[in-house]
Amino acid sequence: MLAYILRRLLLILPVLFGVSTALFVLMRVVPGDVARTILGQNASPEAIAALRHQMGLDRPLIVQYGDWLWDLAHGDLGVSLRTGYPVSTLIGQRFPATLELTAAAMVISLVTAIPLGILAAVRRGTWVDHLTATVGLAGLSFPNFWLGTLLVLFVSLKLGWLPPFGYTPFTEDPLQSVRFLALPAITLGSSMAAVVMRMTRSSMVEVLGEEFVKTARAKGLAEQRVLYGHALKNALIPVLTVVGLQTGFLFGGAVIIENLFAWPGIGRLTLDGVFQRDYPVVQGTVLFVAALFVLINLVVDVLYSYLDPRIHYR
């Protein structure tokens, strides 16, 4: 098992290498002169040359690429062009807020999606099943930025129940923190809930048709025991993959939701970087989230073998 984890960790390296190369290429295809774009059309040639030098753009591409990889290997994501802070410091400051938001979104989506998925599977073919199927598909199609806008409009502006935006760290004032967190977390969690619910339903339907479930019923176990003791445990294994994948997408979706609710997380950092043409920040944050995505998938794979002893890893 330990050998497997180590091997998987090693296999992450080529992936991260590929990701950082892709980002390097992407940030170098910026049309026109990056330095001129940053400083504006009226900047003096000296200022542009100075910035090009500061950014290392006056060196050969291959040297720039080597430097970028070398710095990355040392955990150096570069320096923000606007604030002068190291990008890794900025990420460190903003990450807790994003983590809070995504964790809350995940809890909300799992707590609603898994019971609904089970219900739909147990009542397969009835109106409950059809209703949840339609709601699930609708949830997948619902633009979460629209859901967020509607929640702000009705829950905050019309009813005044919750603040439309703002942030307080949980450690400072838990109650206020939750009040700020509620709307963005519901918004972010909604699309994940739809995916998880659909997966729970189809996985549960499949497991309920298996022989060991029939055996459990045949030996006279209470239906609750059959459902939760036998079927659910097995049905949740594929759900876990989806949850792992979706967690990565939560970090992506956070860009939109953090922007909508003025949430001071990594997503906003990325978007501010885009608008301010702060390329090192964009590069660093996107790379950070991609790396996180890869790690989460590794954790899911490892959890798999715990949950399903039939899966062996070498």
Next chain:
Amino acid sequence: MATLERSAVFPETARPQRRREGLRWRLWFGLRRNALAWVAIAFLAVAGGAALLAPVAAPHAPTAMHREVRFAAPSANYPFGTDEFGRDTLSRLIHGGRISLTVGISSVLGALLVGVPLGLTAGFFRRLDNPIMRVMDVFLTFPDILLAIAIMAALGPTVRNVMIAIAIINVPIFARITRSLVLGAKQLAYVEAARTLGRTDAAIIGRHILPNVLSPLVVQSTLSLGFAILTEAALSFLGLGTQPPTPSWGLMLNTARNYMEYSSWIAVFPGLAIFLTVFSFNILGDFLRDVLDPRLK
């Protein structure tokens, strides 16, 4: 003569005709039992028709300002109300639909044109499998909206770049599906037979493998269309897509946030347009999957 020879060697070439009839029957039979699919098709037909004929279908010009009726509630003259400049929301939605559908269709087509050949090559030629698919994996490592944002940051916010960004996100998805289907189809007896007969690789791919992978690609394209429209709206909502004053659903929703205290309507209709369009494509995709490829159900 050639036809005779083919059907003599491959009695199953007679099959496509039968299969097509079967397909038509399955589609019809499926539609008869699926009211939701009808609604989706009807909605997409109306929305698509309106977008296509936008200059005629829209009651007002999309950028015409009627300052005396700013933030108007829905009425006979302005069925969906007006915005902060007194522009007719319905007309702007119809014109915005053009952008959504154009971006959706062209980005999915672009992704198909690049992704399918890549998947075919990776699946068919073993030596190229690893290099192609590892590059695809790198793109799949990014959460898609984040990749789109990074691409938009590099290329700049224009409609054309939105299409490119969304196409890039979709390429690995199509490549992956095509590759796995090709790997499956390669094992089929008639593909082996064609190879034994000395058919060229191109002929085998074009005549025997491609038709086999079409159904799942149709399904995926439908789902990707909905997703592309959603992504375009999200990028425009963030200010990275269509730029004002061009009407786009995501952009309309973005500006609506500043004024929705005065008029809730302006925050409702653009979102509804995005939702209903994406929902319809998803319903259609689910329906086609059930009909075309029951194994995927």
